[in-house]
Amino acid sequence: MVALSPSAPTPARAPARASRRGRRATLVAWGFAAPFLILFLVFMAGPIVASLAMSFTDLTTRDLQTPFNVDFVAFENYVRLFDDPRFLRSLLNTSIFVIVGVPLTMALALAVALALNTGIDRFRTVFRVGYYAPVVTSIVAIAIVWRFILQPDGLLNAFLGWFGIQGPEWLQSTTWALPSLILMAVWRNIGTLMVIFLAGLQGVPKEHHEAAMVDGANAFQRFGNITLPAMRPTLLFAAVITGIGFLQFFEEPFVMTRGGPLDSTLSTAMYTYNQFGFGNYSFASAASYVLFLAIVALSLIQFRLLGRRD
């Protein structure tokens, strides 16, 4: 029952020996955590507190040399954010992106990982490297090739033309630009998740599979009853980092559309980036912390769905 009751017992009530052992265990555990803690305290804690504090001030570029010479404005930046229709639009775009993109990427990556892990026994390396390729391909090359695919007389519309479908101008259309970028992001992110899933699959005890096979369970039953539950921690990790990545959706609109046409692909991360570029540091910090809260909320949902035993 250890895993279910991790909180330390109150020392006063616990027997003396257990308490001593508990204290020792705590000491050992913090020893393991020491390097992280030290680096956290030196390099992460300060900047995080400073940036959060910044979001409650009116700091802009002009204050770069005198960051303490600013006014405390409480929640004004946050209020202004939610007054800005462009910010609200960016939240909407980002939500659509996450809701469609995250499940799609995870499902495809899991399918690829399963296929490459157990479905085939030849050319595994070739396939693994190939599916990982988008992750390491230069974003410039990706942008050029995807523009070639998506332009009005591009590959995609030529393909649709075979079926008599007149494709839209994908990136110039306020309806189709966002779906196009979602597709592109899914394509780019499958590789990373595939790697994580491939590693996670190695932790699924083979004996369990073999036992189930003997019992006559088919592939789908084995997947649902054995693989998925055993992969739960990995799935949770994958879901959380994909959620974080997609909520900070930036590169695709940056290289493909600059947030256009008419803000239809403006993401919150891009909105924030623009504000940083304008030198509105405190306002941009506020936008980042709204994004942070969204990430926390999404992660809580994911922990609830997938983290039953954590």
Added chain:
Amino acid sequence: MSTITGGTQMTDAAGAGASTAATVTGAPRRRRPRPRWWLYVVLTLGLVAMVMPFVWMILGSFKTNAEIRQYPTNFWPLDPTIDNYTQLFGRLDFATFFTNSIIVASFVTLGNIVFSSMVGYALAKLEFRGKRLLFLLVLGTLMVPGVVTFVPLFVLTANLGLVNSYPGLILPFLITPLGVFLMRQFMLSLPDDIIEAARIDGAGEWRIFARVIMPLCGPAVATLTILTFLASWNNFLWPLVVATTEDKYTLPVALALYSVGQNAAQYGLMMAGAVVVVVPVLLIFVVLQRYFVQGIALTGIK
């Protein structure tokens, strides 16, 4: 039965006892699933869609600048040239930038493997006061958008006197919350029984960590290495800001000198640069993906 992966209870239905029998009787006949030709077809189609830009990038690096900008673009170079590469190596102090990148990425990767595993172990397998707080700290830090802490982090680095130094490039990334989270999640799925067994044998926690747990973490460490090395290797903004003189530039920073001009981009050079950058990453990937082999987990446990 407090163990690990949620699968344990489920498979109890199949019977823990039956499992032993299965390995004996079922193994020789049904070890490997039969290869399915349709799966190869589907995977190959997918493969083409995945690698096309990559192949285009490689081919592009052998095109002249004029050809690469042609519209519509040719797939194969009409007039293959290695000019881009000779220019790249001729104009860049390549050895310096490559060495800097290797130094930074190696330390960052090594640091993440060692330190993330340690914290991950504590979070996954040890019971202690403040454990939940520590985990929340890790997750919370992971979730803060990096862009927001960028300027404060630089001011801090400047105040520590680390600007334009290797420590300044390495230390802020020596351990990442992502790595800790990854290792914790993988270690959660390792059975507690082996740890209990080792404890009964009188092994200390450090020994258990180093001798029992880490050897089982091959796939996880391989994953962490791939993710961390790639992130560090491609990192652009931080080295751009911290490395104030060219002798500390990393490869992506140096290559960016030729990428986005104020006006016309030199695509041929950019593609050649991108190919050069990608080679070490791919090598590492090819070597490490061999660790994704089933059978490491649980062998030797009753």
Added chain:
Amino acid sequence: MNRWRSHRALRRLTTAGAVVAAGAIILTGCGRGDGGGASGPESKGSIDDEPATGAVEVWAMGNEGEVLGQLAAQFEEENPDVTIDVTAVPWESAHDRIATAIAGGETPDISMLGTTWVGEFAATGAFEPTPDGLVDEGSFFDGSWDTTIVDDVAYGIPWYVDTRVLYYRTDLAEAAGVEAPETWDEYKAFAKALQAQGATSGVSLPPGGFDSWQYVTPLAWQQGGDILDGETFTLDSPEWQEAFEFYGSFFEEGISEPVRLEGGEIEQKFIAGEVGSFYSGPFHVSLLLEQGGAEFADKFAVAMVPGADSRTSFTGGGNLAVFNDSDNRDASWKFVRWLAEPETQVQWYDISTDLPSVEAAWDDPVFSDDPYLSVFGEQLTDSKAPPAIPTWAQVSAVIDQELEKVTRGETSVEDALAAVQQQAESIGTGQ
């Protein structure tokens, strides 16, 4: 049931964080106080004519960073006790690098700047004003010198310049019997005529979006309109109305395709004859000659932009600024002064193909005898830059956005400009 505990703990952690942060502000943030800036910007005295000494660290972007060393070697020869250390900085994120360097107190002695960055960075107090008598401001193009002026104080100098002219297909124009336009009316007729010769776009213009303000603002300037009148935005003036309407009419009448052509696409479409004309800077000349093949040189020309009361174009380029923190300001300013000498500027063109910001340099036959460059030289005498206010990037983004709504027919010109003006006023001039 841990997840519940996690929720609670997380909430507690968040609250704690907010409290700590608020506390930090209350304890350390002393507020802006009165005056705005502490003391007004002040130069630290004039620069003598003695040889420069000591080390000078210079940041320069992209190609300039790569080749400036060659030019600096001459300065070192003339001033044996000085060393100029040039660091090449990628254009990509160079702005962020300078901003963080200012925040961290890690600035070099001199940096090259995009012309539109001066206002923003000068507002931090990181730059030293140009010393009196260092250079003669009258020797620079007016539009370029203005890019150094923030609140009536000059920071640094314009180093090289860039302006837009009209590129057009001479073969199409000849076939249609039209000549390079000088007025708006001629311009529209010209673009229509090129289109009648087979071009899909008589003139290619971005239908809004990133940096499209650079195309529409000159139209307002050409009628005597401007962005600011003193401290007040005048973005809803009749001149701007006209400008937006004229710009939008090219899309309405189908003379310009509502497609944003990225770098690389435009010259290909121009060579293919799909684009009859477009606006661009000098770099496109060599690009077109390189990609169009030898015979293409006879098929295109450049001309001053058409206009109304004036034929004003947009100017940009690169400036040089000296940082307040410089340990060697004397030598830094001496180097800057040397870079602004007409002979140095001509040499710099040889090395970098950057156009001189000093008018006198244009008397050199390299420029005056060149059929393309001479047009740029002429255009530079009637070209303008946006005001060097720290908030310009933000204001111009609003113009980009509203212009796109107009060209897409989502809103009327009146509403668009009312929105631009209202948002610009709420953003302010940052002063």
